[in-house]
Amino acid sequence: MAAKKEEEKFPFEIGPMYEGERIREKDMFVELAGPKSFGFELVQVVSANEVEDGKATVMGPDIKDMKEGGRYPYAMVYKVAGKDLEKDLEAVIERRQHELQGYIQGYMHLNQRYDIWIRISKDAVKKGLTSLAQISKATMKLFKSELPFIEKMEAIYITDEAEVRKRKEDAMKVYTARDERARGLHDEDVDTFYGCTLCQSFAPTNVCIVTPDRVSLCGAMTWFDTRASAKVDPEGPNFAIPKGTCIDAVGGEYSGINERAVQLSGGAFSRVKLHSFFEYPHTSCGCFEVIGFYIPELNGLGFVDRGYTEITPNGLPFSTMAAQTGGGKQTYGFLGIGIGYFRSPKFLQADGGFKKVVWLPKKLKERIKDGIPQDLYDKIATEENATDLASLKKFLEEKSHPVVATWKKEEKAEELPVEVEAEASSAAQSLMSMPVGAMGAAGGGGIRIILKNAKVKIDKVIVKKS
Numbered sequence: 018m019a020a021k022k023e024e025e026k027f028p029f030e031i032g033p034m035y036e037g038e039r040i041r042e043k044d045m046f047v048e049l050a051g052p053k054s055f056g057f058e059l060v061q062v063v064s065a066n067e068v069e070d071g072k073a074t075v076m077g078p079d080i081k082d083m084k085e086g087g088r089y090p091y092a093m094v095y096k097v098a099g100k101d102l103e104k105d106l107e108a109v110i111e112r113r114q115h116e117l118q119g120y121i122q123g124y125m126h127l128n129q130r131y132d133i134w135i136r137i138s139k140d141a142v143k144k145g146l147t148s149l150a151q152i153s154k155a156t157m158k159l160f161k162s163e164l165p166f167i168e169k170m171e172a173i174y175i176t177d178e179a180e181v182r183k184r185k186e187d188a189m190k191v192y193t194a195r196d197e198r199a200r201g202l203h204d205e206d207v208d209t210f211y212g213c214t215l216c217q218s219f220a221p222t223n224v225c226i227v228t229p230d231r232v233s234l235c236g237a238m239t240w241f242d243t244r245a246s247a248k249v250d251p252e253g254p255n256f257a258i259p260k261g262t263c264i265d266a267v268g269g270e271y272s273g274i275n276e277r278a279v280q281l282s283g284g285a286f287s288r289v290k291l292h293s294f295f296e297y298p299h300t301s302c303g304c305f306e307v308i309g310f311y312i313p314e315l316n317g318l319g320f321v322d323r324g325y326t327e328i329t330p331n332g333l334p335f336s337t338m339a340a341q342t343g344g345g346k347q348t349y350g351f352l353g354i355g356i357g358y359f360r361s362p363k364f365l366q367a368d369g370g371f372k373k374v375v376w377l378p379k380k381l382k383e384r385i386k387d388g389i390p391q392d393l394y395d396k397i398a399t400e401e402n403a404t405d406l407a408s409l410k411k412f413l414e415e416k417s418h419p420v421v422a423t424w425k426k427e428e429k430a431e432e433l434p435v436e437v438e439a440e441a442s443s444a445a446q447s448l449m450s451m452p453v454g455a456m457g458a459a460g461g462g463g464i465r466i467i468l469k470n471a472k473v474k475i476d477k478v479i480v481k482k483s
């Protein structure tokens with residue numbers, strides 16, 4: 018990958034060995050976009066005469082003008098042309114930027130679309146990185162060598178605050194249009210789903226399955242996008258998965274997915290249910306836009322997006338839960354999803370869909386308003402209604418949220434004698450995987466552990482007062 022010529026030309030090395038490089042705050046020269054500022058990345062397919070091949074424009078303060086330790090808005094816009102290029106490939110090229118910019122030494126690229134988060138290291142600046150044009154030229158070379166169907170490419174990088182803000186509004190319309198295109202199509206209408214293993218570089222067992230009713234967890238790839246990618250780049254990270262036999266229509270289990278999942282995860286898991294939180298859930302790499310978390314005390318699901326940095330009612334912020342959720346495993350109790358999945362008619366239908374959702378950050382709730390059934394909208398709490406389990410429990414009772422009816426059933430079930438005979442069920446695993454600090458708070462003290470059909474072997478337990 019790392020062409021010798023490129024290494025000589027740029028003041029940084031380029032190659033897959035830098036993929037996954039993390040730049041800590043103390044080592045960063047500047048931060049671009051990210052949670053404390055804003056930005057986006059956008060690829061647009063245009064006709065050949067609209068692209069000046071290789072041209073790199075920087076609008077706003079460049080690296081040499083930036084203050085060390087500063088944070089700046091940031092947009093990366095590319096115009097691409099090529100006879101085999103079609104609109105569906107815009108999202109695919111855009112998503113590959115995460116991988117390819119990761120090859121640049123001293124430059125950290127995280128997330129996608131409107132969530133991008135970039136850091137440039139002090140070392141890179143010391144070695145001669147003075148302009149974002151150096152980054153964009155290196156990126157364009159990487160794109161053209163990796164995706165030969167891009168014949169012409171031009172980059173416009175923007176740090177001017179007003180310009181980023183204005184262009185971001187237009188970019189949001191483009192993302193929305195892409196997502197809406199997939200909404201008229203459903204899992205039962207197609208014979209083929211698509212897979213993505215792009216994130217296996219840091220989550221080696223993760224296999225994303227993208228279907229008409231389940232957008233990728235990074236939110237960047239719809240079924241149409243992955244289909245276009247698999248067609249134009251058959252050796253790339255996207256590939257077709259024939260559905261095979263439907264094993265569970267509600268949970269979304271198909272023999273074709275199970276076969277590919279075993280093969281591509283290296284045997285880490287053998288079954289996947291696309292629309293289930295508790296049984297054989299989809300894996301999560303680390304790029305999820307939103308984390309879902311089970312709240313055992315309330316038998317409900319909370320969801321938190323990257324933009325919400327406060328503590329959620331289970332006592333944890335997004336960043337802490339991200340460590341539990343990611344890594345490419347089937348994690349019971351946590352699930353990474355893309356924002357578009359909230360609008361799917363099959364959204365977690367195996368668990369009751371929105372009837373199970375008890376908490377969302379206010380901004381996220383407003384953003385997905387059109388996906389939430391009208392009769393449930395006011396029954397789902399936000400940070401304005403509840404900030405801990407006790408206040409959330411009170412809110413749900415006052416609003417007669419559907420999960421409240423399940424509490425009574427749970428209480429009855431507790432009176433039954435415990436049968437300890439089977440292997441741990443996935444529900445038990447989900448309870449066991451919940452952080453201890455999150456358990457028992459709704460009851461106002463103490464810890465309540467419910468084990469159903471569980472087989473537990475413990476050599477020693479030490480409980481200390483904190």
Ligand code: SF4
Pocket residue numbers: 112213214215216217224225233234235236237238302304305
């Ligand atoms: S999160 Fe999934 S769909 Fe998105 S780039 Fe990574 S592997 Fe592909």
